[in-house]
Amino acid sequence: MSADKEAARAVNTSASHVFEALRIVANAGEPIGASEIGRHLDLPASTVYRALITLEESEYIDRFQSSARYELGAMPHLLNRALLRRFALQKESISLLRALAQESGETTSVSVRLGWYSLRLAVAYGSHDFYHRDRLGEVSPLHASLPSRVILGALSDVERKRYWAFAEANFQPTAAERTLAQNAITAMRRDNVLIEAIATSTEKAAVGAPLREPDGDVIGALVLHGPIVKSGATTPPASVAAAIKSLEAAIAAAPAKFASPFADMDPDDIRITLPPKPRRD
């Protein structure tokens, strides 16, 4: 092997260690110390230390409140924001979401389909929502959240069959998750809207509706996450229907602009390691 190629390979190995350390910090869910990162990487302490310095100096990781433990830094956050900005639906929907959140007091969001996942693209938090559970950038498999189930329910039978094959291989949904998804599919096929019970209310439910292209293909979902309509209702509130109509008109006027940047990819090729869920205790 030439000296040049050998040097390139050594740089690649070093880069792999640095990216592996970054992924460990991202997947830890909470701040993690250098020695624990070292245990995961199984590398000499000096190599780990230098990898962490490189990541910290480049703003990819940061010290948690000046301690010796690390969490993700500003740069991954900024890159995620830059990625979300590439979906034109984000800019188009935010003022509509704010108006819905202000009127209802509940958090509203728009998610898009990304392969066999939904990706939350825009959120407006309502004044009733202390927890801000529904975070921007959240990715979930198409059976595993309200916006996901709206999208799943709006797919064709052929696509849904493909989804379940992918889900079985990658997420192993539980029987309860499957039942919830099946109920959602039935409701979506019947009503083209999903009114789903939430833990915080027995009388009222959350509501989600699909965003479709003129040919009927679903590209996303608009969701009001709080208790907003009577359980058992089959139509969305007029304000939600109006917001959907307005967004679908914008999509119909410029379909190419609103297409996902990853629309050309086979959904089976899009695999995302899901970040850990925030702690509840």
Place this chain on the structure above:
Amino acid sequence: MSGETTDREHNKATARILRVLSTYVSEAADFGVSELNQRLGMTKNMVHRALTTLVEQGYLIRNKAGRYELSYRILELQNLAQAEPDFRTLAAPFMRQLYELTGESVSLAVRADDYTVFIGAVETRKLGAWRTQIGALRPLHASASGRVILSSFRDADVDAYIERRTPMRLNRPTGVMKPTDLWRAVQSIRQRGYEIARRGANPVMVAAAFPVEDSEGGLHGVIAVGGPEERFDPEAPDMSQPLHNLVNELRARTRLYAAEAP
């Protein structure tokens, strides 16, 4: 070369790879090798290797046009439990860098109704410096940062401010700002894109204040740097460019976030 030196060199190479990835925090959706080579001052070979590594790691994708764009796998690098960075957090590294560049005091201000409130500062230890009172309210017309905020108002709102605040007192014994002088300052800031203000004598103090935009065409606030004219000239050829480069880098970040509602 010792093992340690080799390691250090490899880490430098990795830092360059991370720098290439960080370039995607900008308005552009994709980049080619030549653009990155010009923008980052790295050789084409270095850029090419960095791009190849980033594609292998899953964070970039090569599109149909042969250009490189962010991959959906960036979504794996997030922690939904961490708070979104606010304006102060986004600006903090740039306040330090502006201080390192100029050696003078740097401040960060936001609007509170008809006032400017200073929410952060890095103060020089040199003699003769601006003192920033964190949390103090100053009428918008009375500081360079406040006038930058005023210049982002619609014309009718500037007039309404003048009507509400006249006489527009200044922070000196008998000073009052005339409406025509405020309008002149507002027009000049709009034209130039930032404020350069001089005041006092012996020494003359100079401040440069830059608007920091949000994702929706509004302002997060203002970042300003100032000191005695004999030490600091924001328009000097060797100062102006690096100063603007830093502010523009900050703006590329803040434009990804909506300003918090006042």
